[in-house]
Amino acid sequence: DIQMTQSPSSLSASVGDRVTITCQASQDISNYLNWYQQKPGKAPKLLIYDASNLETGVPSRFSGSGSGTDFTFTISSLQPEDIATYYCQQYDNLPDTFGQGTKLEIK
């Protein structure tokens, strides 16, 4: 199975801050990498697919980059409604695997 190492596991930032989360795959996954947002008690929501494509309806402050084994997720200006846990997911090879998650809090 492909291992996804996501960091940090938690992050505290202020409204308006630029926030960055990284995800590293244990082998080359090309650009088969998604980012999801999960709020407490809710299902995950797709934000970024194929490493850098913004899902329809998702605010443009969210972005993703990377290919191969190293990926980055960025919120350009943190908003209060962005408080959530964020997960990366590789879907190059079955089984799909997720990073451990990054819990984002407001400072």
Next chain:
Amino acid sequence: QVQLVQSGAEVKKPGSSVKVSCKASGGTFSSYTISWVRQAPGQGLEWMGRIIPILGIANYAQKFQGRVTITADKSTSTAYMELSSLRSEDTAVYYCARDLGGGAPAPFDYWGQGTLVTVSS
């Protein structure tokens, strides 16, 4: 719009089985792939397996092989996940999720609301 509606919460005894349903609406079910992803309390996301209804093919994570069965009924646009030999560690929220890859890599763009399965004696 596309919706995936899952069956309600379940409480099960260790050693028993549970079957969770996921009914799709607002799209063409035969073009979907439905995956099942679970989340133990306070933990991350874990992919269990998937079904491609139009092909009648299911794939399972090695961890669950032999214990999980994923099926689909095209006539009712419903997917099912049955997990047997339940143990306390199977206590989790179980989600269904859709992709449009037809077996090729594709993101999960719609998710069900989740079904809490509690395994307790």
